[in-house]
Amino acid sequence: MSVSTLQTSLVDRSAPAPVRPVRRAGTRARYALTVLAFLLPSAIPLTLFVLGPMIAAAWVSLNEWNLIAPMRFVGLENFATLLSDPTTGEVFLHTVFYIVGYLPLVYLGGLALALALNTALKGRSFLRGVYFLPVVTSWIVVALVWRWLLNPSNGIVNSALAAVGIEGPGWWTDPLWAMPSIIIASAWKDLGFVMVILLAGLQAIDPDLYDAAKMDGAGWWRRLFSVTLPLLSPSTFFVLVISLINGFQVFDQVYAMTGGGPNGASEVVVQRIYDLTFRYGQAGEAAALSWMLFIVILAVTLVQVRGQRRWVNYG
Amino acid sequence: MGRRRLGWIALHVIVVLGAIAMFFPFLWTIITSISPGVGLTVTPALFPENPSLEAYARLFAERPFGRVILNSLGLAIATTLVQLVTSSTAAYAFSRLPFRGRGAVFAVYLATMMIPLQVLIVPLFVELKTFGLLNTYLGALLPTFASAFGIFLLRQAINQVPRELDEAATLDGAGHFRIFWTIVLPNIRPALATLTVFAFMGSWNSFLWPLVVLRKPELQTLPIALAGLQGQYTTEWDIIMAGSVVSILPMLALYIFAQKYVIQGVASSGIK
Numbered sequence: 001m002s003v004s005t006l007q008t009s010l011v012d013r014s015a016p017a018p019v020r021p022v023r024r025a026g027t028r029a030r031y032a033l034t035v036l037a038f039l040l041p042s043a044i045p046l047t048l049f050v051l052g053p054m055i056a057a058a059w060v061s062l063n064e065w066n067l068i069a070p071m072r073f074v075g076l077e078n079f080a081t082l083l084s085d086p087t088t089g090e091v092f093l094h095t096v097f098y099i100v101g102y103l104p105l106v107y108l109g110g111l112a113l114a115l116a117l118n119t120a121l122k123g124r125s126f127l128r129g130v131y132f133l134p135v136v137t138s139w140i141v142v143a144l145v146w147r148w149l150l151n152p153s154n155g156i157v158n159s160a161l162a163a164v165g166i167e168g169p170g171w172w173t174d175p176l177w178a179m180p181s182i183i184i185a186s187a188w189k190d191l192g193f194v195m196v197i198l199l200a201g202l203q204a205i206d207p208d209l210y211d212a213a214k215m216d217g218a219g220w221w222r223r224l225f226s227v228t229l230p231l232l233s234p235s236t237f238f239v240l241v242i243s244l245i246n247g248f249q250v251f252d253q254v255y256a257m258t259g260g261g262p263n264g265a266s267e268v269v270v271q272r273i274y275d276l277t278f279r280y281g282q283a284g285e286a287a288a289l290s291w292m293l294f295i296v297i298l299a300v301t302l303v304q305v306r307g308q309r310r311w312v313n314y315g
Numbered sequence: 316m317g318r319r320r321l322g323w324i325a326l327h328v329i330v331v332l333g334a335i336a337m338f339f340p341f342l343w344t345i346i347t348s349i350s351p352g353v354g355l356t357v358t359p360a361l362f363p364e365n366p367s368l369e370a371y372a373r374l375f376a377e378r379p380f381g382r383v384i385l386n387s388l389g390l391a392i393a394t395t396l397v398q399l400v401t402s403s404t405a406a407y408a409f410s411r412l413p414f415r416g417r418g419a420v421f422a423v424y425l426a427t428m429m430i431p432l433q434v435l436i437v438p439l440f441v442e443l444k445t446f447g448l449l450n451t452y453l454g455a456l457l458p459t460f461a462s463a464f465g466i467f468l469l470r471q472a473i474n475q476v477p478r479e480l481d482e483a484a485t486l487d488g489a490g491h492f493r494i495f496w497t498i499v500l501p502n503i504r505p506a507l508a509t510l511t512v513f514a515f516m517g518s519w520n521s522f523l524w525p526l527v528v529l530r531k532p533e534l535q536t537l538p539i540a541l542a543g544l545q546g547q548y549t550t551e552w553d554i555i556m557a558g559s560v561v562s563i564l565p566m567l568a569l570y571i572f573a574q575k576y577v578i579q580g581v582a583s584s585g586i587k
Contacts, residue, residue, distance in 0.1 A: 032414075034491050035408055037404075037492075038405065038407055038408035038495075039404070039405060039408045039420075041400060041401045041404050041461075042401040042402070042405035042424070042461040043405075045401065045457065045458075046424065048442075048457075049435075049439065049461075050430060051427065052438070052442070053438035053439045053442060054430055054434060054435060054438075056442075057435065057437060060438060067437075067440075067441065116329070116330050117330070119326065121330060127330055127331070128578070130334040130337060131333070131337055132574075132577070133338065133341065133567075134337065134340075136516055136567070136569075136570045136577070137520075137566065138519065138520035138522070138538050138562065138566075139522060140539075140541045140562075141538075141541065141562055141563055144541060144544075144545065144556075144558075145344050145556070145559055146340070147545075148343075148555070148556065149343060151552075154357060159358045188340065191337070192337075196581045196582050197581060199582070200581075249432075251433070252523065252538075255542070256541075256542050270431075270523075273436065274436070274523075277437055277440070278527070283437045283441075286437055287434075290434040290436070290437070293431065294434045297429070298429070
């Protein structure tokens with residue numbers, strides 16, 4: 001490339017310059033100040049209360065610390081302690097049990113409701129509102145209400161079961177039924193959320209596709225599996241990602257419904273983090289466990305994002 | 316034709332029965348709260364014979380529930396106002412103010428959505444302890460000041476505002492602050508309404524952080540006071556349910572008032 005062509009290309013590139021106002025040093029500084037003025041109100045709290053603590057947690061996880069005495073550096077000992085403690089596996093297992101029970105319930109229930117409400121049903125916006133109501137209720141209220149509904153001695157569920165001659169289980173007082181009780185309450189709260197996401201996905205599907213499938217003689221089930229579900233896959237993907245992230249962080253309803261009991265039968269990871277910090281004064285171990293949880297969540301999310309190409313159809 | 320009609324009716328019946336089942340826990344909560352004397356063995360009647368508001372009276376007399384409601388309300392309003400400011404300004408920058416590295420900064424903002432609060436609990440607790448902010452309202456508020464979700468939501472909305480409007484205003488000599496205030500904000504009112512409801516709801520229902528930072532009874536918020544009711548009134552379900560009703564009502568009112576924006580907000584978050 002000769003000097004002259006280089007010059008022309010430079011000139012050519014700068015050709016549209018007159019459209020943009022030439023910025024002098026003063027106006028550039030003013031622009032930078034404007035950007036800062038718009039960004040700092042959010043950047044400062046995010047740095048101070050999210051990013052900073054995130055890094056600090058990594059440091060705390062390498063120390064032994066009871067929140068009062070000075071920290072003592074112990075390297076990866078906290079991680080080693082956690083990994084060799086069999087109850088660590090148990091709290092992860094309980095968390096996975098929660099997710100495995102909860103996810104099919106809210107997804108299949110939400111899908112059925114979304115399909116039903118996506119028809120010309122009468123009063124459907126009112127019905128949608130009713131199904132959505134538990135979503136705006138706090139986890140604590142949900143937990144208390146279900147503790148009462150599922151009360152083994154005089155709760156309405158067991159009273160109703162007794163009326164038809166069935167002896168109800170001990171629900172949250174029974175190690176075997178504690179987690180299922182939490183799952184039922186959680187599914188009740190989140191069903192409407194999943195329904196609304198899927199309903200929005202359904203409404204984005206082109207109705208012509210259904211007409212075409214009908215002309216080809218496809219029945220209801222065939223249309224569901226060949227048209228609806230593939231085209232709903234982005235919404236399904238979103239529900240899956242969000243539910244898994246939230247599922248691994250499950251805490252409020254466990255705390256208020258069983259406190260992790262009876263006898264640790266429903267203790268989940270976050271409950272353990274909370275107890276390690278504020279009951280046993282093991283902040284280092286708690287920080288290590290929170291980082292382990294974060295890495296698990298990150299890994300699960302990345303696997304999903306990677307795997308989405310195989311089954312998510314962005315039309 | 317007859318079969319289709321039958322299926323149509325069956326669908327209505329199933330969906331309506333489902334809705335009744337979904338609503339029943341709320342109904343049962345209300346019924347229990349007005350049936351005094353529900354103890355260890357009594358199951359309230361579906362139609363209470365002697366309904367009374369005694370449980371509510373006791374709730375406010377024996378526990379600082381008035382104060383607790385004010386705490387929750389004040390924190391929720393403050394969180395909402397602050398998030399409206401921090402989210403709309405950041406969203407404006409990410410939509411309208413190009414600068415080097417903007418994409419990377421936005422990615423970091425979004426990544427903070429994925430960090431679970433639990434990971435931050437220990438260092439946050441220590442940080443606020445160092446600043447002497449434990450057991451203060453400010454300490455409860457600070458970590459909620461910026462919301463990545465809110466910024467994302469409002470950026471989507473601002474991207475929809477036609478840029479010709481800005482350009483016209485620029486020609487009239489308006490700077491970015493004027494454009495932000497007089498053109499962008501009025502044009503994203505529905506998104507602002509959505510964020511208002513979500514920020515309020517998030518604060519009203521939040522549990523773990525207030526539990527950690529507000530340890531004094533007079534500073535407690537509703538969810539924590541409710542969890543505490545269980546300890547004090549183990550089997551007095553009428554009082555526990557009265558507390559639940561009190562905590563649901565304001566959220567319910569806001570929801571009925573702004574249902575459209577709540578559902579829009581949830582629905583739009585799933586499409587992207």
